Amino acid sequence: MTLTQDLREALGDENVLEEPVELHLFSKDASLMRGEPSVVVFPANANETAAVVRIAERHRVPIVARGAGTGLAAGASPTQGGIVVVTTRIKDIEIDVENRTAWVGAGVINLDLSVAAKPHGLYFAPDPSSQSACTIGGNVANNSGGPHCLSEGSTTSHVLGMEAVLTGGEVVVLGGAAPDPIGLDLKGALVGSEGTLGIVTRALVRLLPIEPDVRTLLMDFATVEDAARTVSDVIAAGVVPAALELMDQEMVRAVDNWLGAGLPIDAAAVLLAEVVGETEGVVAQSELISDIGRQNHATGVQVAADDDERALLWLGRKSAFGAIAQLAPDYYLHDAVVPRTRLVEVMTGIYGIAEKYGLTMCNVFHAGDGNLHPLIAFDSSDPEMNRLVHEAGDEIVALCLKAGGALSGEHGIGIEKRDLMRASFSELDLDAQARLKEVFDPAGVFNPTKVLPEGSRCFDFGGVRRELPDGVWV
């Protein structure tokens, strides 16, 4: 039987797409890279997903898992063709109020989970700005972050267990509501693996109690450096707010033009800070943060008066990437992280690079984590522009790495950042990662060519010899 015949038999005709127009819809994620899938399937559960995996292994074709396709690193782009496995039919939510956990289908939209948990006074901490579209499966696969991961950590800190389909179509349930599962943390390895080790069909996630009070502050500054220094100073003062986000003027203007949120468009940068907890605590912390802002020459400090104002401020922040469409048809985005003490100098350097290349750049980022998102707006149909943008991007990454930073804070490596991995890791490091990949995916079907640069596994350690230290005699 052909590949599609096998898939149709396993999933039913209605869950298998192969018309070119339909396939095209699944040919890329939110990055710039496109592929051509052979077929797109919609399994309903782990068993159907397992059948798909077995079929893929039998036909030796790649499997690319896909949630909502909002990924920014081409993780869900089927660049090698093959089967795109869309999880959107796996969307059950089972909340366990007593244990403060939920079993969540991979295809559940992030925001829908928090909406479902809210009546129980609970929420799911990871809140990517794309949360009204992206899926839990995508969050788990990318170890996604979000503005509120500053104090609570990224998705990996909130995944207690999972149901996953591994090589050979084996369905496993790893972890659980009890702490510290014994043995190697296979679940932890799957989180953040971008669909290259297996397919996550359901996740057991931690839910947190909704905090009793919240204060959201907007501070504006006459220079980006002042805003960045405020971030460093807040962290240095021993305050870890729930969120601490920075937007520069280009970005504020784009957002305000789009939403009319009444943002301070004359400021060179704005900081959005949020503190949560008991009323007495949030009052004290928001005062401390405003004081630090003022010491760094904040020109205005505004506290959201009510939930509506607060929601509007966050809408402004979370709509930022969408607002970019006004500036140019495409954007190229980096996601490097730097130590928070190096924010000021790195930001200065990044603006310098954009200026050198004559590029339109905006910044909106998770400043409290040091997670930068320098975004270059451009027209990708111009090949010369493409080249410049990528060259500038590489220079930005090099600057961040030199400051002791990391390549990606939350968007993942996919293909977009894959060839920059060599700048972050030694050959031995990459070889070790490639071994992990090989153990999980001996057939090489799970999202091939993503994450690790080509040739990662070719290192032959046998050639290196280490001698025992002097004086050691065994």
Place this chain on the structure above:
Amino acid sequence: MTRNPPHIARLEVDQSLAADGAATLEPRSVDDVAAILKHASERGLKVQVVGGGTHSGYGRPVSPDLLMVMNGLTQVEVWNPDDLTVVVAAGAPIAEMEAKLNEANQTSVMPEHPGSGTVGGAISAGVSALRRGKLYPTRERVLEATLVTGDGRVVRSGGRVVKNVTGYDLHRLAVGAFGAMGVVVSVCLKLWPVPEGQMTVQVDDPDRASEVTRPLAVLETREGVSVFLAGTHSEVEAQTRRLGGTARPGHSWPVDPAGEFTWSLRVPPAEMANAIERMPDAWGFLAVHGVGEIRCSSDSFDPDFRSWAESVGGRLVVTSGEAEDFDPWGSPPPGVDLQAKLIAQFDPRRVINPGRLPGGL
């Protein structure tokens, strides 16, 4: 057959840890560790890695040919207080590192009573602080790790920043792996500020703690239930008033129950009351409410209790005491085959603490 090289003879090692005839080696550098492990792999020698020796009761005992004592690698390499991160060698005693961090009102959120325990030991055994319910377990604190594999490769994973998804998380896999992914030689840890206000409030029932949102810890022992609060002064005062009960400033962390036999009970948080009720009066316990972890002591192993724990999706893990005719870990975890294949890539001759992991790995 074996002899300690000169610089190792000076070492003070707890001899009870040393099996007969095992040579003790004290590496002074990452290269030393790599050379020792490579040598061990070439000769098929079993290496027991010793940190502070505080978790030596976990898993099946190793009969080692070599004891590799990590107390030559103790340096705090980079501490960046303004960035809330620290890079430290794995043999560093937790107590010493914490004392230093505390000077700047920071904490690594490692176990509160580490004894002679080392950073690498806590990570390899996967043990966490009592504050883990609010500040997350040890696994979430490890931002970067340098590992030396069984065949002597030096492998780094993660990075020195608080948020990072670059590549596969080998450093997280090393947590609780007892060296099977490689001996942890150095780590970067995410630190947390120690807030100004600290209070411990005694309450009569753990459910009282629901009066406050996400306290630092709610702990129960045979002596009663205490809620540990931390935050700004005003916040902590308000929470204390709301809780009622006897309050005293500061945090005095209870110690783990001691006894012939100690074990860690791990159950879904909602099962904790049930677990405590099932324990005979003679057993000691320290329960971390909201988390599902109960540290216990008893005079012998109770197989029925383990069966119960496993029936509710939990575990009973022996942490010290003779485990002759039963498995210290209980039923093997899912994915043992996959774990074995993974270990084969990182410790191909299985020289680092062989057999200590669940499932006989």
